[in-house]
Amino acid sequence: MPNQNGTVYGLTILSPIINDEKATPSHDLQIRKYLATLPTGENSPFAQTPGTHLARLVVMDDVIYVGMPACEEHLNSKYLIFESNLDGGPTGDLDSYLRGLAQSIPEHLDAIWSHCVGYPGAANAQAFVDYMKACQLETTFFFAAVNDKSVPETLRALQTQSAVTDFIATHQGMEPSRLQAEFVQFANELKATPVPPAGSMPDLVHRGFRSPSEEIKTGGHNE
Amino acid sequence: MSNINGKVYAMNAITPMKPWKTWVLRLIFFILGHVKPLQNDLINLSFIEFARWVVVPRNKFPALGNGQVKEELKYDYLLFFSNFNGTWNQYIDAFSAVLAKGLNLIWRWSEKFPGSVPVTIFKEYIARVQFDTDYYYTAYPHATANDLKSAHIVQAGFNSLSKRALNSTPEQFAADYLSFVIQVQTHLGETGEAPVVF
Amino acid sequence: MPVARYIFLQLKEVPQARVLIRRLLHEITTGQHWDGGKPQSTLNIAFTHQGLRALELPDATLLSFPVEFQQGMKKRAAILGDTGLNSPEHWDEVWQAESVHVWLGVHALSAEALETRCSAIAALLGETGGATIIGAQDAASAIVNGKQTTGEHFGYTDGFGNPDYLGFARSSQPGQGKLMPDGSWAQLATGELLLGYADEAGELPVAPVPHILAANGTFMVYRKLHQNLATFRAFLDENAALYGGGKEKLAAKFIGRWRDGTPLELSPDGPDQSIVKDPQRNTNFTYGADDDGTHCPIGAHIRRVHPRDAFGFNGRLIDRRRITRRGLPYGRFAAEDEQVSDTEDRGIIFMALNANISRQFEFVQQQWIDYGNDAHQGNDKDMLLGNHGGQGKYVIQGDRAAANPPFVCANLPNFVELRGGDYFFLPSITALGMIAMDLVDPR
Numbered sequence: 024m025p026n027q028n029g030t031v032y033g034l035t036i037l038s039p040i041i042n043d044e045k046a047t048p049s050h051d052l053q054i055r056k057y058l059a060t061l062p063t064g065e066n067s068p069f070a071q072t073p074g075t076h077l078a079r080l081v082v083m084d085d086v087i088y089v090g091m092p093a094c095e096e097h098l099n100s101k102y103l104i105f106e107s108n109l110d111g112g113p114t115g116d117l118d119s120y121l122r123g124l125a126q127s128i129p130e131h132l133d134a135i136w137s138h139c140v141g142y143p144g145a146a147n148a149q150a151f152v153d154y155m156k157a158c159q160l161e162t163t164f165f166f167a168a169v170n171d172k173s174v175p176e177t178l179r180a181l182q183t184q185s186a187v188t189d190f191i192a193t194h195q196g197m198e199p200s201r202l203q204a205e206f207v208q209f210a211n212e213l214k215a216t217p218v219p220p221a222g223s224m225p226d227l228v229h230r231g232f233r234s235p236s237e238e239i240k241t242g243g244h245n246e
Numbered sequence: 247m248s249n250i251n252g253k254v255y256a257m258n259a260i261t262p263m264k265p266w267k268t269w270v271l272r273l274i275f276f277i278l279g280h281v282k283p284l285q286n287d288l289i290n291l292s293f294i295e296f297a298r299w300v301v302v303p304r305n306k307f308p309a310l311g312n313g314q315v316k317e318e319l320k321y322d323y324l325l326f327f328s329n330f331n332g333t334w335n336q337y338i339d340a341f342s343a344v345l346a347k348g349l350n351l352i353w354r355w356s357e358k359f360p361g362s363v364p365v366t367i368f369k370e371y372i373a374r375v376q377f378d379t380d381y382y383y384t385a386y387p388h389a390t391a392n393d394l395k396s397a398h399i400v401q402a403g404f405n406s407l408s409k410r411a412l413n414s415t416p417e418q419f420a421a422d423y424l425s426f427v428i429q430v431q432t433h434l435g436e437t438g439e440a441p442v443v444f
Numbered sequence: 445m446p447v448a449r450y451i452f453l454q455l456k457e458v459p460q461a462r463v464l465i466r467r468l469l470h471e472i473t474t475g476q477h478w479d480g481g482k483p484q485s486t487l488n489i490a491f492t493h494q495g496l497r498a499l500e501l502p503d504a505t506l507l508s509f510p511v512e513f514q515q516g517m518k519k520r521a522a523i524l525g526d527t528g529l530n531s532p533e534h535w536d537e538v539w540q541a542e543s544v545h546v547w548l549g550v551h552a553l554s555a556e557a558l559e560t561r562c563s564a565i566a567a568l569l570g571e572t573g574g575a576t577i578i579g580a581q582d583a584a585s586a587i588v589n590g591k592q593t594t595g596e597h598f599g600y601t602d603g604f605g606n607p608d609y610l611g612f613a614r615s616s617q618p619g620q621g622k623l624m625p626d627g628s629w630a631q632l633a634t635g636e637l638l639l640g641y642a643d644e645a646g647e648l649p650v651a652p653v654p655h656i657l658a659a660n661g662t663f664m665v666y667r668k669l670h671q672n673l674a675t676f677r678a679f680l681d682e683n684a685a686l687y688g689g690g691k692e693k694l695a696a697k698f699i700g701r702w703r704d705g706t707p708l709e710l711s712p713d714g715p716d717q718s719i720v721k722d723p724q725r726n727t728n729f730t731y732g733a734d735d736d737g738t739h740c741p742i743g744a745h746i747r748r749v750h751p752r753d754a755f756g757f758n759g760r761l762i763d764r765r766r767i768t769r770r771g772l773p774y775g776r777f778a779a780e781d782e783q784v785s786d787t788e789d790r791g792i793i794f795m796a797l798n799a800n801i802s803r804q805f806e807f808v809q810q811q812w813i814d815y816g817n818d819a820h821q822g823n824d825k826d827m828l829l830g831n832h833g834g835q836g837k838y839v840i841q842g843d844r845a846a847a848n849p850p851f852v853c854a855n856l857p858n859f860v861e862l863r864g865g866d867y868f869f870l871p872s873i874t875a876l877g878m879i880a881m882d883l884v885d886p887r
Contacts, residue, residue: 037307063381070385076385081378086323089371093358099314100307157308160302160325177385177394179401181386181388184397184400184434185437188436199417224388224439290756293817366647392820435816435824437822441810
């Protein structure tokens, strides 16, 4: 299944945008405008709904004329491209992801896709899923650097990497029983620390390392 | 710069192909997908988080009625979406320097492709067929593909060490800990902001 | 040559400026062989974009120069990571003002020869009224026991890193060029250094027009790097006390060579002058057998700036990122046991020559020195040159040997601070003549 690579699913959606000369601004411009103001960090709609590693939205105006001897041609509609790299699990479960979108961020979906032909709205999750699948293109070849870790696992691993580095730097040359005790405490604290939110740039002012005598704050959020 | 979010760049490119050539390309991708060692160079370049190629046959642009005029095209189209780390120039320089054959194999079927070597003309072609991203999201803007791979190695090592920490003597733990440090010592790079684009 | 003075000029009215350049044409040292042995002094000239504008080259020509050269180094500060302590507000006045038009590099065999040459230049300036001197920088090799050395202030032996190009008469050493699939070293394409020649990408490098203005020319990056010797020594001592390998080994782990120049990769346990003195060996190594960095740390300075085979692909990813280094230390050398202060004026004048400033120097500075992703070091910066601001860390990979433990240096200070500089174009003699005689015609 070329849409899948390990547990990651490559979703490619091409939604024709409504072509209405009477609309001012035109539907494609309205989409662009909305997207320009949408947050891309932890407040992104995609951070509110699970399973998105990386995703993009692109208004494709037209195909491109590469020059003679190629022929010039044009599209009759503009298209909204939605390219998402998501957690589909071992079975490549796309439906859960799409339902997740419809249930958690319907206002955003409607704001964007209401400008597209035949969009039924996100209120009816099944209709939304069917619409997206009608616009889905098969990914011919999908490459992933890491293809077997979910978004939460990834965020957890990044947090661990940062905290472990801190621990190693501040526990050099420590005698074994103290090292062991501090490590066990560190591991427990780390486990209890919530993972930083998806889409966020953690405040890694973490670069200042403190000695063990100071309170160690783990989790990557340091003052 | 909506093409960029943190350390990752979203490139989109569309190139036209004569329909009979699309079949050759599909076969090439099929082989690439099933003969894993062919992907080694791509994996070792290690600055792509996700990338995909999508062949769009000329009659497969979604047509949903409701007054939408269907497309009438001569060419099939190859869409390319990449999520990569580093600058645009660095990315293309690297591919041109080490993956020229692979790039040629994929794009020679696209009209007017000049070849991936030498690099300046190749960059002009890409600039012509590239179009910009309107909205780009990443769950981990502070991490590159290298950071991700390293993080998973650290996590795995840490999990093992944590288990053993509970039941070992201090001396055993100290030895385990040293082994752990040695195992992860090339994977401790800090994550954070990307350098300024140029 | 052991002593140098870099003179910074501001050009005056165009006619007088051109006369000055015409007169200097006869004085400039060319690349021709020195049949009579080394001259007493040499003179080279380079121009900022401002300088070329002051000489009223045609607009179309001026606009055909690469963007980064047109902007000048100060405007590229964010790209180069020249922020915080390295930001332009801390630079010497002459560089902050972006007023340098011309760089004159005078090198000499002795202090007397230097003064003689500089007086002659000053006289020429007076006679022609073509420019005023707005600044100068002296620099000199370290002299140890009466002999010229390539040492720098932190105690390291410098001067191993220069690349080796096709067509140059200098003797080449294995390790300086590019790595071939069979493990041997070949010379780099001339076009990585000089404009108008084929480069490693199999084309002529991007260059200003007309062709004859660019051919045989190159771009030069000039950076004055102040060295905080007191901070460095204190940091080394403090961390050496905790490091199982001892002080000299720790110092070696920062750079990738023992302070006498022995590469860690060839001699991980101790310095070895027999390697240093043998040009066939002293830069002839690769990192393939040292993936885990236990000999030479993966973030060590020389490994960052010349990764050799460390990125795989037989080194092809780095062939276009090489730079030719020139320059000398400046300021008084202090003995190891002498009290020193960071405010004392000492450092190194870093000059890099390359065909393309953004692809070569700027890339290395941004991606390999002030950042570490390609070296799999995330955001970690180069230990000695990085703009740390008191933060960050340096990981020294190790093994189970007590004398080679894994070790992390944290809370890194700025060992080096940028005090100014700019981007220059070093024209060929022909091009210089055309500039002097106002013969430059754009396409």
